[in-house]
Amino acid sequence: MIKTLGHILLIFILAFLAACDHKPVAYHEQLLVFGTVVDVKLWDVEEAQGRLAVARLADDFDYMHNAWHAWHPGPLGRVNQLLPSGESFTLPPSLLPLIQRSSDLSRRSNGLFNPAIGKLTALWGFASDDPPKGPPPSAEAIRAILDQQPGMDDIRLNGLTIQTANPALKLDFGAFAKGYAVDRAIDVLRELDINNAVVNAGGDLRAIGRHGDRPWRVGIRHPREAGILASVEVEGDESIFTSGDYERYFDWQGTRYDHIIDPRSGYPAQGLSSVTVFARQADLADAAATALFVAGPDEKDWLPVARAMGVSGVMLVDDEGKIQLTPGIRERIYFIPSADNERTRPEIRISAAL
Amino acid sequence: MNWVKLSRGDAVVWLLAATLLVSVYTIFWQADGHGAEAVVLVNGKRWARLDLFQNQDLDVPGPLGHSHIQVRDGQVRFVNSPCPNQLCVHTGWLNQGGEVAICLPNKVSLQILGSDPRFDAINF
Numbered sequence: 065m066i067k068t069l070g071h072i073l074l075i076f077i078l079a080f081l082a083a084c085d086h087k088p089v090a091y092h093e094q095l096l097v098f099g100t101v102v103d104v105k106l107w108d109v110e111e112a113q114g115r116l117a118v119a120r121l122a123d124d125f126d127y128m129h130n131a132w133h134a135w136h137p138g139p140l141g142r143v144n145q146l147l148p149s150g151e152s153f154t155l156p157p158s159l160l161p162l163i164q165r166s167s168d169l170s171r172r173s174n175g176l177f178n179p180a181i182g183k184l185t186a187l188w189g190f191a192s193d194d195p196p197k198g199p200p201p202s203a204e205a206i207r208a209i210l211d212q213q214p215g216m217d218d219i220r221l222n223g224l225t226i227q228t229a230n231p232a233l234k235l236d237f238g239a240f241a242k243g244y245a246v247d248r249a250i251d252v253l254r255e256l257d258i259n260n261a262v263v264n265a266g267g268d269l270r271a272i273g274r275h276g277d278r279p280w281r282v283g284i285r286h287p288r289e290a291g292i293l294a295s296v297e298v299e300g301d302e303s304i305f306t307s308g309d310y311e312r313y314f315d316w317q318g319t320r321y322d323h324i325i326d327p328r329s330g331y332p333a334q335g336l337s338s339v340t341v342f343a344r345q346a347d348l349a350d351a352a353a354t355a356l357f358v359a360g361p362d363e364k365d366w367l368p369v370a371r372a373m374g375v376s377g378v379m380l381v382d383d384e385g386k387i388q389l390t391p392g393i394r395e396r397i398y399f400i401p402s403a404d405n406e407r408t409r410p411e412i413r414i415s416a417a418l
Numbered sequence: 419m420n421w422v423k424l425s426r427g428d429a430v431v432w433l434l435a436a437t438l439l440v441s442v443y444t445i446f447w448q449a450d451g452h453g454a455e456a457v458v459l460v461n462g463k464r465w466a467r468l469d470l471f472q473n474q475d476l477d478v479p480g481p482l483g484h485s486h487i488q489v490r491d492g493q494v495r496f497v498n499s500p501c502p503n504q505l506c507v508h509t510g511w512l513n514q515g516g517e518v519a520i521c522l523p524n525k526v527s528l529q530i531l532g533s534d535p536r537f538d539a540i541n542f
Contacts, residue, residue: 094527096462101520101527105538193523194502267542275538283514285542290510295537304541312503340541 093118097125100266107260128245131158134236135191152227167216172373173355178327180214182234190323198316206330243350270303270346287338294399305349307357308338335361342377386411455531480524
């Protein structure tokens with residue numbers, strides 16, 4: 065009897081030790097790539113496996129950054145030099161899926177997300193490493209580009225051959241490339257059999273799996289104050305992307321001009337501080353955040369765009385700090401009272417369902 | 419069972435136990451989301467690890483020049499940096515585990531560590 069008990073005890077001890085051996089390991093690394101800090105958190109990986117995976121991501125991000133940069137010399141720069149000629153030429157292969165996918169998303173956004181307006185972005189001075197200081201461009205210069213209505217539908221693709229008849233078309237994937245790159249990073253991690261991860265590229269992220277026995281916890285920064293506005297838990301597979309007027313802007317004679325240009329007016333979109341989009345695919349979330357920011361704070365304007373693009377949730381913060389949420393997000397999000405000034409809870413309105 | 423008078427040895431054991439209890443509480447119940455340490459990276463490599471409750475000022479050398487980082491009473495921030503857009507300075511004070519401020523042009527980043535940060539990722 066004593067002997068049996070002893071054996072049982074032994075089994076328990078061994079099981080306990082075995083459990084120690086397979087303790088899930090977190091791996092965390094920050095990369096200065098893609099013009100930002102990319103923060104990679106992996107769960108349940110061996111250290112060596114994590115290091116290898118992150119090195120691979122760093123290489124990929126570097127490659128994509130160089131290939132798709134809108135104003136540094138490189139493959140996209142060469143394409144933009146050749147497009148105005150109106151002649152057909154061969155596209156660098158890495159750009160093909162980017163053009164195809166962004167054309168599709170542009171169509172679904174009814175042109176509010178429009179990567180073909182690179183000339184407008186450059187005219188406003190946002191296609192530069194240094195933020196513009198003003199003054200804003202002249203109405204005539206803006207009109208000259210707008211009149212030609214550059215859009216992704218102006219691009220003719222035949223295999224790898226590209227051509228456009230619109231001389232005002234210039235590609236700028238600033239509102240899309242980061243999302244696309246984050247999707248590729250998640251693909252790579254899954255290929256390496258890493259199924260619990262967060263890839264956070266300068267505040268825009270996609271999370272898969274979970275953090276051990278709990279979901280991933282994501283804080284959403286306040287667009288106007290220091291600190292966190294709200295928190296939300298993510299598990300399975302979801303992207304959260306935010307477009308805000310605080311990211312890149314300049315002030316000129318009391319007016320803030322942000323970097324998100326409305327393709328309809330040629331001027332920076334007005335009325336919102338930030339738009340946060342929830343979707344499975346990061347590239348969709350990225351493009352939709354821009355499209356909804358352009359659509360503006362009125363529900364009858366942004367909701368149809370959100371539906372057409374197929375996002376799973378939206379949070380908008382307008383110029384006055386008022387918040388709109390889709391019902392699904394309302395159930396998941398927790399607003400964090402501001403510690404600094406004991407502010408009352410923000411004014412929150414729930415929109416119609418998506 | 420007989421109650422016996424507390425011997426000197428017993429008193430020492432009790433005292434040790436009480437001390438242990440108090441220190442265990444102080445050590446393990448302090449994590450309330452506030453990070454106590456921050457890490458400074460230059461070009462992705464760890465440059466310094468900062469105790470946030472030891473007030474200090476640092477000049478961190480990057481490719482463009484020195485970024486001035488300040489630690490005050492559990493918070494840390496960029497005071498100035500030789501970058502054109504000053505995004506790092508506008509980020510302001512960091513005090514929560516996981517919060518990040520970066521000066522991309524000067525390749526200096528600042529992140530709060532935390533034994534139990536409230537968040538795995540910050541969206542902005």
